[in-house]
Amino acid sequence: MKTETIELAGWGGTAPSVASVVDVTADELTSEGSLTALDPHGRGLIARGLGRSYGDPAQNGGGTVLRLQPGANPIHLDPATGTVTVDAALSLDTLLREIVPQGWFIPVTPGTRFVTVGGAVASDIHGKNHHADGSFGAHVERLTMLLADGSQRTITPTSDPDLWWATIGGMGLTGLITEATFRLIPIETVHCLVDNERIPNLDTLIEKMITGDHRYRYSVAWIDLVATGASLGRAVLSRGNHATLNELRSYVPKAAENPLVFDPPVFPDVPSGMPNVLNRTAVRAFNEFWYRKTPREHHGTESLSAFFHPLDMVGQWNRLYGRHGFLQYQLVVPFEAVETLRTIISKVSEAGHASFLAVLKRFGAESGGLLSFPTPGWTLTLDLPAGAAGLGPLLAACDDLVLGAGGRHYLAKDAYASPAIIRAGYPRLDEWKAIRSSVDPEGMWASDMARRLDLI
């Protein structure tokens, strides 16, 4: 166990705070017996995985942050049932390097491999396959938790339904997850068969996604927010399925000789202290390039890492936004609310803040997590430089549109919302709070986000 007093921020690099940060394994924590000794300041404790959430859920100013480290022997694969039991501090990167060569893939992957399993459960993360497979929580069978009173408890959706659904998506505020068992999916190759298409505008995009997504396990659209007018919402739609060995043989016979070799390259980090290079001109040029580089229609194979984790090619790319950092604004609105979506996209386009990454996806069924984000509808994700002028009024207008349409915002990305916005988007918040206080009556688990959004 190593303790230091340092400043922490989320991936967006905004609103940092200083806390006692303890590097600790689950074993070391559970052998402590009581957690109170770790909270000398009375500001509570929070778990931190790899800090890939964008805002402040894994920081706890003035209190203690438990930065979890995987223990020895963190992976137990059971090929007979297709499940794996892992140390919750394990990164998806490490896990994939172990299981992919054995023919298994994780049921849901975010846009980066550098998140922990604990973080994946606590945010009930979604991937490009949400419309087909749901969120991460839907694939979890069992969790072992360390609760506020220092006790350990192993739970399943049937043994403790309340605590279970308060923990899936519960942002670490119901207790610390030490171990998780979840189902994997079998794969024959490390490739996906991908269709990429250039789409000229929003209406065509919506239409294509509605009519064609069911043919693909994975689907996502990248929207060029620099385009306006008749081209508003022009996009690159990228959809695919895992390639079977036979398919790979016919597309890339050479790769089919070693179909399960998984060794994504690790590139050097962007140095710290960069100025914001993702300014308007650079983003405009990039968007134009990205759109043009995609052929009108392209059908082919892509490696798992290129298809799912292209951003992992550049370590610490968040530093490209400079010292002001950036925020990610992710919303979901019901399927009917296409006009709301259009208004938001055009507002952001007109404001000219030059979003680097605007992603549109369709969500399928809810997992059941009381604070889980995904709910059937369109989810739009925007990256915005935090220093941009006029962001406050723009986001406030978007908030009204989202909530007016019956939508909500994603806590794992949020660094900006107010308590009222979250309350309006999450009608089961009070139910969640009641469960939380039954397992943590003294309020041991606390984070900057929890205080900011009045979650505790």
Add this chain to the structure above:
Amino acid sequence: MINAIHQPQTILVLGGTSDIARAIVRELESPALQQVILACRRPSEADLGGFGDHSSVVAVEFDATDFENHTQFIDGVASKYGDLDIVIQAFGQLGTEARDDPASAARLASVNYGGAVSSGLAVAECLKKQGHGTLIVLSSVAGIRTRPSNFIYGSSKAGQDAFATGLGHALHGTGVNVMTVRPGFVRSSMTTGLDEAPFSVDPEDVAVAVAKGLQRGSDVVWVPGLLRMVFGLLRYAPGFVWRKLDS
């Protein structure tokens, strides 16, 4: 907790009736703002209006010279209203007549400097415990080079300014920031009836500069910005020139 675009949730104003501070609060107003606490000598007379409709505004009793109670006062506010994102140190007296009366001059110094030190340290301790927060200190160019016509006030502001910048350095690494604001002549109730000096501004101008400073993470903010250069020179102007400028 302040959000990613520097919108605070909670603001405490020490000297809650100050025109400049109230303009700053209005400028920082957003849907994120939940609570404004105006700490002033006569809370029952404080105007709670004019701050938009998102937040709840309260006035509580506070005197800058009540040194013994500052720690208890600040901690009490934090425990009642939660983390303090922004604290504005805005009290101050100009005391034009203090020059002829040593006792009242010393009293002015104890408000402007003593009060700044005492409440500033209490705030610093409180913000350190939360691991984040910004103390905004309304200093003045009057303290950069003291003028013959108001050197008592000027010297007290010089002390406050040196305290604030020093405190900022001392707090490095704690998550707490100190922003020292150096306005020139501001048209506020403090200066009503006085002849305007060059580079005069309104409280709203100070507010805009402070909000920008928060965005940029500035330690020192001059208002208007040009005064930084002007005082860079005036600081070294020969004595006879300086005296002439003040007459």
